[in-house]
Amino acid sequence: MEYNDLPASQISQQRENDTPQIFRTLRNIDLNLLTIFEAVYVHKGIVNAAKILNLTPSAISQSIQKLRTIFPDPLFIRKGQGVTPTAYASHLHEYISQGLESILGALDLTGCYDKQRTITIGTPPSIGSVIMPRIYQVVKQHFPQLLIRNIPVVDASSQLGQFQTDLIIDSHVHTARTLSHHVLFRDNIVLACRDNHPLMKSPITAETLGDWEYTMLMTEGHALAHLQKRLYDMFPNRQINFSSYNLFTTAALIGSSDLLGLMPGRFFSIAALCWHLKALDYAPLQEEQIEFSLHYNKLSLRDPILQNLISVIRQAFS
Structure with a gap:
């Protein structure tokens, strides 16, 4: 039976069984020898390769000899003052050069290697809808x-502390010693209602606002505790009829009922288009703001790509 005709589970099992053999094979190969192979191949000579790698010609020759014991081929044949690769060596070069190039792209120690790399940015869904379009634009530009x-x-301190996430942007301030943060922007708080809400025909006072039911966005931690207390003092008679962890759900409820709700101004500008929301002009709210910050592990600054990316994102929101 052809290998391609095997059931998927059997193919997977065979690949898993092959993995230990792959590691055993690689263990018997000094990967530094592959670097030397490439230097000799590209520079067409042992002396030239020795100069590039800052080794002696004798060390280069010994390494090539070791490679000849691994591969069933002499690899290089002397020709004049240099060497010429065999057909087998040319075949090896195609794979080895790609492998070394991929490794360099993954390491990217200088931050200037022009290879694809995935950057992970954590955000709550509502904040992501506000900031990710701008971040995408500046990343593609730079x-x-x-x-x-x-x-x-999910757990910002753990995600950043264990390098599961490169950057996190949210409205909380995480105080772990290993983390740093920068405020990206401050946003006004908007009191929102649906279009044609009865309140829009009346004066907006503490008394009239106390007659209606409200939504509430549930947040974890104590980072917004001071803001929440001020809002409680501002709306002492607020009756919470609906609460949710998701600002999108809250906006949808406000748009389809007589509920009132508080939300950041930038998110309101998006939600207003989707759910036909209106902002109620309530003077005591005009001074209230919420901060959105960029968080990262301090050790990330050793990575030039992340260091430059942090700088670009901060400039984009300055």
């Missing part, structure tokens, strides 16, 4: 080789 992966924020 770092076209980068791919962006947007994931939810």
Whole structure:
């Protein structure tokens, strides 16, 4: 039976069984020898390769001899003052050069290697809808080789501390010693209602606002505790009839009922188009703002790509 005709489970099992053999084979090969092979191949001579790698010609010759014991081929044949690769060596070069190039692209120690790399940015869904379009634009402008992966924020300190996420942007301030943050922007708080809400025909006062039911966005942690307390003092008679962890769900409920709700101004500008929301002009709210910050592991600054990316994102929102 052909290999391609095997059931998927059997193919997977065979690949898993092959994995230990792959590691055993690689263990017997000094990967530094592949670098030497490439230097000799590209520079067409042992002396030239020795100069490039800062080794002696004797060391290069010994390495080529070791490679000849691994591969069933002499690899290089002396020709004049240099060497010429065999057909087998040319075949090896195609794969080895691609492999070394991929490794360099993954390491990207200088931050200037022009290869694709995925950057993971964690955001709550509502914040992502506001900021990711702008981030995508500046990343494509300055770092076209980068791919962006947007994931939810589950446990910011753990995600950043264990390098599961490169960057996190949200409205919380995470105080772990290993983390740093920069405020990207401050946003006004908007009191929202549906279009044609009865309140829009009346004066907006504390008394009239107390007659209606409200939504509430549930947040974790104590980062917004001071803001929440001020809002509670501002709306002491607020009756919470619906609460949700998702600002999109809250906006949809406001748009289809007489519920009132508080939300950041930038998100309101998006939600207003989707669910026909209107902003109620309530003077005490005009001074209230919420901060949105960029968080990262301090050790990430050792990575030139991330260091430059952080700088570009901060400039985009300055």
